[in-house]
Amino acid sequence: MNDMTSRAAVRLGARSSLLALAVAAGFTAPALAQSAPVQPTVAPAPPAAAPAEATPHVQVAAPQPITINRIIVQGAQRIDQTTVLSYLPIRPGDAVDASVLDVAVRTLSRTGLFADVQLGVQNGDLIVQIVENPIINQVVFEGNHALSQDKLNKEVTLKPRGIYTRAKVQEDVGSIIELYRLQGRISATVTPKLVQLEQNRVDVIFEINEGPQTGISAINVLGNKAFSDGDVRGVMVTEKSQWWKFFSNNDNYDPNRLEYDQEQLRKFYTNRGYYDFRIISSVAELQPDNQAFEITLTLNEGDKYNFGKINVVTQNDRLNADFLKALVPIREGQLYESDKIEQAVDALTFAAGSAGYAFVEINPTYRANPETDTVDVTFNVSEGQRVYIDRINVVGNTRTIDPVIRRELLLTEGDAYNRALMERSRNNLRALGFFKDVKVAEERGSAPDRSVINVNVEEQPTGELSVGAGFSSVDSFTVNLGISERNFRGRGQNVVARLEWGSLRQQVDFRFTEPKFLGRDLRAGFDLFHSRYDLSRYSSYDYRSTGGGLRLSYPLNGNMLLSTRYFLKSDEIIVPYGYCGGVGAGSSALCDQIGSYINSSIGYTLQINYTNDPIRPTRGWAGSIRQDLAGLGGDVNYVKTEADASWYYGITPNWVVSLQGSTGYVSGWNGDPIRINDRFFKGGNSFRGFETAGMGPRDRTTTDALGGNFYAIGTVELTVPNYLPEQYGIKTSLFADVGTLGVLDDRYKLTATGAPNANIADELSLRASAGVSIHWKSPMGPIRFDISKVLSKEDYDKTESFRFSTSTQF
Numbered sequence: 064m065n066d067m068t069s070r071a072a073v074r075l076g077a078r079s080s081l082l083a084l085a086v087a088a089g090f091t092a093p094a095l096a097q098s099a100p101v102q103p104t105v106a107p108a109p110p111a112a113a114p115a116e117a118t119p120h121v122q123v124a125a126p127q128p129i130t131i132n133r134i135i136v137q138g139a140q141r142i143d144q145t146t147v148l149s150y151l152p153i154r155p156g157d158a159v160d161a162s163v164l165d166v167a168v169r170t171l172s173r174t175g176l177f178a179d180v181q182l183g184v185q186n187g188d189l190i191v192q193i194v195e196n197p198i199i200n201q202v203v204f205e206g207n208h209a210l211s212q213d214k215l216n217k218e219v220t221l222k223p224r225g226i227y228t229r230a231k232v233q234e235d236v237g238s239i240i241e242l243y244r245l246q247g248r249i250s251a252t253v254t255p256k257l258v259q260l261e262q263n264r265v266d267v268i269f270e271i272n273e274g275p276q277t278g279i280s281a282i283n284v285l286g287n288k289a290f291s292d293g294d295v296r297g298v299m300v301t302e303k304s305q306w307w308k309f310f311s312n313n314d315n316y317d318p319n320r321l322e323y324d325q326e327q328l329r330k331f332y333t334n335r336g337y338y339d340f341r342i343i344s345s346v347a348e349l350q351p352d353n354q355a356f357e358i359t360l361t362l363n364e365g366d367k368y369n370f371g372k373i374n375v376v377t378q379n380d381r382l383n384a385d386f387l388k389a390l391v392p393i394r395e396g397q398l399y400e401s402d403k404i405e406q407a408v409d410a411l412t413f414a415a416g417s418a419g420y421a422f423v424e425i426n427p428t429y430r431a432n433p434e435t436d437t438v439d440v441t442f443n444v445s446e447g448q449r450v451y452i453d454r455i456n457v458v459g460n461t462r463t464i465d466p467v468i469r470r471e472l473l474l475t476e477g478d479a480y481n482r483a484l485m486e487r488s489r490n491n492l493r494a495l496g497f498f499k500d501v502k503v504a505e506e507r508g509s510a511p512d513r514s515v516i517n518v519n520v521e522e523q524p525t526g527e528l529s530v531g532a533g534f535s536s537v538d539s540f541t542v543n544l545g546i547s548e549r550n551f552r553g554r555g556q557n558v559v560a561r562l563e564w565g566s567l568r569q570q571v572d573f574r575f576t577e578p579k580f581l582g583r584d585l586r587a588g589f590d591l592f593h594s595r596y597d598l599s600r601y602s603s604y605d606y607r608s609t610g611g612g613l614r615l616s617y618p619l620n621g622n623m624l625l626s627t628r629y630f631l632k633s634d635e636i637i638v639p640y641g642y643c644g645g646v647g648a649g650s651s652a653l654c655d656q657i658g659s660y661i662n663s664s665i666g667y668t669l670q671i672n673y674t675n676d677p678i679r680p681t682r683g684w685a686g687s688i689r690q691d692l693a694g695l696g697g698d699v700n701y702v703k704t705e706a707d708a709s710w711y712y713g714i715t716p717n718w719v720v721s722l723q724g725s726t727g728y729v730s731g732w733n734g735d736p737i738r739i740n741d742r743f744f745k746g747g748n749s750f751r752g753f754e755t756a757g758m759g760p761r762d763r764t765t766t767d768a769l770g771g772n773f774y775a776i777g778t779v780e781l782t783v784p785n786y787l788p789e790q791y792g793i794k795t796s797l798f799a800d801v802g803t804l805g806v807l808d809d810r811y812k813l814t815a816t817g818a819p820n821a822n823i824a825d826e827l828s829l830r831a832s833a834g835v836s837i838h839w840k841s842p843m844g845p846i847r848f849d850i851s852k853v854l855s856k857e858d859y860d861k862t863e864s865f866r867f868s869t870s871t872q873f
Contacts, residue, residue, distance in 0.1 A: 382414075799833040
């Protein structure tokens with residue numbers, strides 16, 4: 064039977080593939096189906112017959128399928144035979160033909176495990192001949208200078224101990240070239256090479272020719288009339304190459320960046336009334352020296368448009384169209400601005416979400432009127448069904464326990480969806496300081512009227528090891544060290560253990576705060592401390608305090624927090640021996656307080672916050688008022704009041720103006736004067752340009768700072784772009800501080816006869832300074848530099864022009 068089948072198969076010639084012959088024949092040596100396509104060998108055609116003779120027509124039967132008795136795998140080295148058989152879509156007992164074998168070859172090839180696959184049949188046995196793909200020993204990059212080894216390793220898919228395939232190599236070559244293209248190296252080439260090793264292992268080598276970095280020789284703008292070339296170029300991120308732009312990566316050619324620039328130009332023009340602005344062409348021409356591109360943009364600005372009729376259309380009456388229209392921040396006759404369309408969509412979406420419609424769709428449609436240069440806008444609101452919360456998922460918290468996160472959410476399962484409350488919940492979580500980022504997203508639930516809320520948090524270090532240092536104009540130097548944990552055991556508890564030392568202060572204290580006392584929205588805690596302030600450099604006394612306190616705070620509403628406290632401490636004032644006796648004695652404003660006193664006080668703080676962001680506000684205001692009453696027992700009697708407020712306004716994301724003001728006043732009662740340790744001292748971080756305790760009342764003879772009973776300070780600060788890459792983490796701001804400090808008790812400013820004491824300076828005059836603050840998120844932690852210039856001061860004030868502080872996190 065086999066011999067007859069073999070002879071019939073040969074007669075098929077070009078009409079049958081070699082694969083079909085192998086299946087039909089059952090040769091003594093297996094004929095193999097191969098993973099690489101094989102062109103069949105075509106027998107030469109016989110010579111044409113004589114016209115007088117007829118050629119008989121022979122009909123050949125198609126090869127019959129063969130039943131497989133067993134499967135034999137050959138060539139397997141690293142891969143187990145059972146793994147090969149698990150991928151093979153053929154089992155013993157199956158009948159196979161050429162098409163079945165072809166499918167089997169393709170199936171095994173798609174696994175990526177084999178460099179070559181061949182199948183054949185011998186006496187009813189299916190022979191699977193495989194050649195395994197090699198294992199990668201190492202991936203090597205040669206010739207790379209502009210990009211680091213680590214960055215290239217992140218880009219390629221080939222990894223040591225992975226499986227080598229040609230497809231992966233070609234994919235990685237394309238990824239590397241694209242990475243270099245984004246770096247402005249258009250002519251970069253990558254040549255992959257393979258080094259064969261023993262045990263079917265290979266080294267993959269990418270030989271890189273980076274080529275020169277292609278810059279931008281010129282940016283030409285055509286067709287612009289309303290705005291100058293400089294205005295247009297100022298909108299673009301792409302810059303002309305200049306020799307002095309060391310830190311800029313935007314002066315090389317990047318097609319993706321150029322597309323982004325075109326979108327920025329559309330936004331720029333459409334935000335200034337040019338509704339039908341368009342870019343006719345954008346051409347980047349490589350210069351003959353292959354070193355730079357010349358970019359030419361051709362613009363069609365069009366006419367300047369105003370807003371025409373504004374309408375809001377809803378599907379039904381569940382959302383009132385007239386009410387929604389009142390929320391749209393656009394009025395007829397205003398200059399057309401595309402950003403206002405986005406603001407209107409956000410406002411309408413927020414309003415619909417606050418009404419419980421989580422999946423509202425708002426589609427603005429436009430109708431331009433070229434005759435009147437107006438654009439009519441209709442907001443089509445598809446509100447859908449009112450939505451209730453089916454489930455709230457918390458994702459991303461590996462350390463913080465779920466209850467700590469959920470208790471900050473103002474909505475629970477079963478509540479009607481409310482976008483305003485979800486946004487406030489997100490701000491509550493961000494205000495904790497436990498998370499680098501918090502994202503709240505909704506998706507459809509188990510029914511059309513159900514929503515699933517996904518709260519995705521990215522945790523950040525909550526423990527802090529802080530180190531601070533300061534330098535002044537008189538070469539003073541201070542260092543402090545503190546350890547704190549804001550999320551103790553992942554339960555949201557705040558624990559602070561601090562040790563400080565230096566020329567100014569030595570302190571040991573321990574603080575504990577439970578944010579949800581008794582399971583309620585109460586924040587309770589206690590403090591224990593012992594501190595010593597060596598103020599001999601600024602004022603000739605040494606202040607020591609030991610004590611503790613209890614704290615309790617609770618929110619009055621979503622924007623107001625009331626905190627209460629009670630503290631009991633022992634304060635001691637020590638002066639150098641002989642300071643208060645003999646000729647040239649120290650001031651009575653200091654000498655009268657020598658000794659130890661018990662201070663028992665209660666107080667409260669009321670905080671108000673209406674900012675748009677609890678971490679980096681750009682809009683809104685915040686304020687607080689604090690009062691303490693001392694005299695519930697003890698030796699000290701006073702009332703101390705302090706208040707502060709701040710206001711923020713973001714002109715652009717990079718230009719933010721902030722105004723801050725603070726004031727305080729302390730007065731004694733029951734005939735008690737204010738002791739030096741209870742007065743206000745300003746300077747250093749609280750008033751830049753002046754030393755710690757560098758401003759305010761002073762003893763002219765001893766140059767001791769005496770502090771004041773009243774202060775008022777105002778600050779205006781402008782965050783400005785510094786044009787450094789965002790990844791450097793450097794922020795720059797300009798500031799100006801202005802204020803005053805003074806008002807000692809009369810008994811310290813007057814002599815025994817009631818005349819003013821010439822040795823005591825208490826002018827309550829205006830002080831002012833201005834300068835630059837630089838904040839750097841360095842690898843070792845945040846660092847701040849303050850460079851100041853004093854604009855107004857008294858001759859007895861002490862100033863400093865530079866201050867430095869840093870902290871590091873763990």
